Amino acid sequence: MAPRQFDATTESALRIEMLDFLADATVDQRDPITRLALEQDFTFNGHPFKLIDRQRGIRKPTELSAALTIMTPFDRKKRFDYTDEIGDDGFLRYAWKGTDPNEGDNVGVRAAIDAAVPLAWFYGIAPAVFQAIFPVYIIGDEPTQHRFVVATDATSGLYRPDSPIEAVLRRYVTRDSKVRLHQPVFRSRVLLAYEDRCAVCALGHRELLDAAHIDADSDGGAAAVANGLALCKIHHAAYDSNILGITPDHDVKIRVDLLEEVDGPMLKHGLQERHNQPLMVIPRTRAARPDRGLLAARYERFLIA
Numbered sequence: 001m002a003p004r005q006f007d008a009t010t011e012s013a014l015r016i017e018m019l020d021f022l023a024d025a026t027v028d029q030r031d032p033i034t035r036l037a038l039e040q041d042f043t044f045n046g047h048p049f050k051l052i053d054r055q056r057g058i059r060k061p062t063e064l065s066a067a068l069t070i071m072t073p074f075d076r077k078k079r080f081d082y083t084d085e086i087g088d089d090g091f092l093r094y095a096w097k098g099t100d101p102n103e104g105d106n107v108g109v110r111a112a113i114d115a116a117v118p119l120a121w122f123y124g125i126a127p128a129v130f131q132a133i134f135p136v137y138i139i140g141d142e143p144t145q146h147r148f149v150v151a152t153d154a155t156s157g158l159y160r161p162d163s164p165i166e167a168v169l170r171r172y173v174t175r176d177s178k179v180r181l182h183q184p185v186f187r188s189r190v191l192l193a194y195e196d197r198c199a200v201c202a203l204g205h206r207e208l209l210d211a212a213h214i215d216a217d218s219d220g221g222a223a224a225v226a227n228g229l230a231l232c233k234i235h236h237a238a239y240d241s242n243i244l245g246i247t248p249d250h251d252v253k254i255r256v257d258l259l260e261e262v263d264g265p266m267l268k269h270g271l272q273e274r275h276n277q278p279l280m281v282i283p284r285t286r287a288a289r290p291d292r293g294l295l296a297a298r299y300e301r302f303l304i305a
């Protein structure tokens, strides 16, 4: 017997509880979440309720009027580079299941447009590991491209399918899409590649680590793990303010005037003693290692700063 359909109030309560659950489980989208947790850990009214379907990207529970979650599987080939989720208007895109508009899961996602209900997006960053992005809203359908238009909370009211979006708005939407989807995914992938350790000092506390961009301005490279370094907060700030440089051969350099200063243990051990030392952590996978060209360009800027 198929489960009974929930009334609107119950469905709404379930969505809110899912968002609360995800906020707790991921420390507000800071940490990734496993497939197992998405399958087993959420309960509603005392019963387990799966947030993900093992064989499908779209989770449209029978009890609900519209899709609850969407998932982008981890793709080994696209693991270190992904640029195609943002459309020309700056909004995110999610591919249909296949090309049939009447396929059940596609109908379930489309139903979320009119219902204007919040969903969660699970973006694969490693086998069976996801970055959760939430809430997201399905705001449009692009039948010729077989994909849905997805907005974050902040941008869901701005979509104008019938008129071209003006440049200033497009920049805003693009920036928001990157902040909500690309930055968390970038962070998770970079920290995963460096096994949750600072490249310079090997500090291993996730709360104190950032995914730093080697070239912050390079848009195409901005999303690639090879344009990233896992750095602790101090070394990230030192790198960004050109107190610390990293050569293309992975050697750490400290600005000359700091080498002569006398101060406390952070200066001595955290900075001065790292001078001329190799990076302590680099990714095992060659493709995830920092790009030599990007490192070289950035190191040039350190030298002239």
Ligand SMILES: [Zn+2]
Pocket: 198, 199, 200, 201, 202, 203, 231, 232, 233, 234, 235
């Ligand atoms: Zn560090």
